Structures are given as C-alpha cells and as structure tokens.
Amino acid sequence: MMRHTIVRVTAAAVLVLAVVALGVAVLSAQKSTFGIVGSDEYTPDGSENVAYSGQFQFVRVSYRYGLSNFGGRRERVAPWAHDYPRGDRHFMSILNEITLLKPRTSGSNTFSLDDPELMQFPFAYMAEPGFWRASEAELDGVRAYLSKGGFLMFDDFRGEDWNNLQFQMSRALPDLRWIEIDGRHPVFHVFFEIPDLSILKAPYGGLPPSYWALFEQNDPARRMLALANVNNDMSEYWEFSGTGYVPVDLSNEAYKFGVNYAMYAITH
Numbered sequence: 001m002m003r004h005t006i007v008r009v010t011a012a013a014v015l016v017l018a019v020v021a022l023g024v025a026v027l028s029a030q031k032s033t034f035g036i037v038g039s040d041e042y043t044p045d046g047s048e049n050v051a052y053s054g055q056f057q058f059v060r061v062s063y064r065y066g067l068s069n070f071g072g073r074r075e076r077v078a079p080w081a082h083d084y085p086r087g088d089r090h091f092m093s094i095l096n097e098i099t100l101l102k103p104r105t106s107g108s109n110t111f112s113l114d115d116p117e118l119m120q121f122p123f124a125y126m127a128e129p130g131f132w133r134a135s136e137a138e139l140d141g142v143r144a145y146l147s148k149g150g151f152l153m154f155d156d157f158r159g160e161d162w163n164n165l166q167f168q169m170s171r172a173l174p175d176l177r178w179i180e181i182d183g184r185h186p187v188f189h190v191f192f193e194i195p196d197l198s199i200l201k202a203p204y205g206g207l208p209p210s211y212w213a214l215f216e217q218n219d220p221a222r223r224m225l226a227l228a229n230v231n232n233d234m235s236e237y238w239e240f241s242g243t244g245y246v247p248v249d250l251s252n253e254a255y256k257f258g259v260n261y262a263m264y265a266i267t268h
Contacts, residue, residue: 040086043078049109052120056101056266058088058108059124061152063138065131079128082156084108087235088125094238094255095262099191113141118150123265125153127235129228130161134168142172146214151265152226153258156233158205165228169214178212178228179220185213187224191263192256200232200253207231223268227261234258 050057062080088108095103111118114137118124124145126132134142146152154165166178181187188194197211209232216222237246237254 041077041081041084043081044084044110046110048107049111049117050104050107052117056095056103056123056262057121058092058103059118059121060084060088060108060110061118061124061126062110062112063126063132064135065128066133079131080126081110082127083233083235083239084110084127087239090241091235091238091255091258095259098259099263101262101266113138113145115141118145119148122149123151123153123262125155125235127156128161129154129165129168130157130159132164132168134171139168139172142169146173146225151224151261151268153261154226154228155235156229158207158231158233162228162230169226173214175218176214176225177218178214179218181211181213181220181227185220185224187213187227187260187264189260190267191260194253194256194260200234200250200257204231204233224264229257 044060044062046062060080062078065079085107089105092103092105092108095101096105109117109121111121111124114135118141142152157165169176169178183195183197188197197209200209210230212228212230213220213224214226215224234254234257237251238258240246241248241251241255
C-alpha cells in the first residue's frame with residue numbers, strides 16, 4: 001500500500017472546511033434521499049474507474065447482497081451505492097482543500113472485495129453492510145486486503161444491521177473481535193482533534209452512535225484494520241453538505257471524522 005504526504009490541521013484548515021462544506025454541493029443541492037424526488041444516486045458498474053496512478057482515490061466496495069426491507073427508491077439502487085456519487089466527490093473535495101493529498105475529485109472507483117485492483121488502494125468504504133451476504137471469494141478478499149495494509153470504513157447502517165456486519169466479518173476473520181473505541185484512540189487525533197465523539201450527536205434511527213474497530217491481534221495498540229460507524233451515516237452528511245438538509249456544523253463534524261479515517265489509513 002502506498003503512503004502519502006500529509007499536513008496536520010491548522011485553524012485555517014477548520015475555516016476552509018466550513019466554507020467548502022457550504023459550497024461543495026451547490027450544484028447538486030436538490031433533495032434528500034429519504035423518499036424525496038431529486039436524488040441522483042445510481043449504481044455504478046465500474047466503467048467510471050480509473051487506473052491506479054499513485055493518486056489518492058475514494059474506493060467504494062461493491063458486494064453481494066440481499067434486499068429484505070430495502071424498499072421504495074432503494075430497490076433501484078444497490079445498497080452499497082447509497083450516497084454515490086455525491087458523497088464520494090464531496091468528501092474528496094474536502095480532502096483536496098485541507099490536505100496535501102491532491103486526491104481525485106472527479107469521481108471514485110468501485111471494486112468488489114475479490115478484485116485484485118482493490119489491493120492498490122489503502123482506504124476503502126462500504127455502505128449499508130447490513131445487506132452484505134459475503135461469498136467465499138469476498139471473504140478471501142477481505143482477509144487479503146486487510147492483511148496487506150488496507151483499511152475498511154463501514155458506514156450507513158443501524159440496529160440489527162450491526163449484527164450482520166459482525167457475522168460476516170467473523171466469517172472472514174474468526175480470531176478477531178470488535179472493540180469499542182473512544183476519543184482517546186489516535187484515529188481521532190491524526191489530523192483533526194476529536195476527543196469527544198458525542199460531538200456528532202444526531203442519532204440514526206433514534207439510536208445512539210458508537211465506534212467499533214478491528215485490530216491486529218485484538219490489540220488496540222496495534223494497527224486498526226477496520227472501523228465501523230455503528231448507528232451512523234456520515235456519507236449522508238457528506239452528500240448533502242451545503243444543501244440545508246442537515247446543519248452545517250454537523251456536516252463539518254462528519255467531514256472531520258472521514259478526514260481522520262483517511263489519514264489514519266494512509267499513515268498506518
């Protein structure tokens with residue numbers, strides 16, 4: 001996995017974050033995804049992927065899934081594509097403005113977990129893992145990706161979806177267990193200082209958010225392999241930042257978490 005040069009946050013970076021969060025979605029600020037007409041989500045087929053060039057890119061994981069209770073609008077969009085493409089692009093725009101990563105901002109790559117191309121990218125994002133029904137090839141892919149230095153961010157799920165994510169990952173990595181982390185972990189200090197995790201207070205489905213991680217040898221002092229935003233949907237904040245759908249301060253906080261995750265992934 002390639003590692004990239006970074007710059008630590010300054011007061012000016014915080015100001016830029018607020019300004020960009022206001023403006024990054026102006027051209028696509030129509031509506032919320034929750035049943036309101038105007039969402040431009042769609043399921044990518046990989047044709048928008050670009051070849052690895054050393055540039056940091058947002059990578060979205062596609063997966064095999066079931067669709068129980070995934071009704072309405074979402075039946076037309078794969079659960080792993082929720083908040084695509086705007087969430088991905090807006091997040092990369094933030095990284096571009098406040099770090100030295102110079103990421104691709106025009107789009108993102110999508111790979112299945114068993115795609116060898118995935119191995120070239122240190123950070124990968126999975127949405128709606130409650131619907132993931134992992135094949136044996138995907139399980140092999142998860143093991144290979146994490147063992148080679150990859151980092152997986154799980155987001156946009158709640159309630160019983162957490163049970164499914166734990167089950168699927170236990171199939172891939174039966175010796176590892178999820179450990180709840182708090183504001184003392186380095187992932188919350190690698191770029192922005194986020195000592196108080198309750199700062200992102202908005203509950204998802206009325207459930208309090210929490211943060212859980214998998215570590216090498218189940219040791220929180222070792223490298224983090226994956227991080228799960230339980231009862232949370234950070235990419236929803238990214239997608240609709242600047243639209244008025246959610247308060248700007250909450251969008252800012254969601255960006256801070258994402259920036260820290262990406263920075264941790266490329267430096268550990």
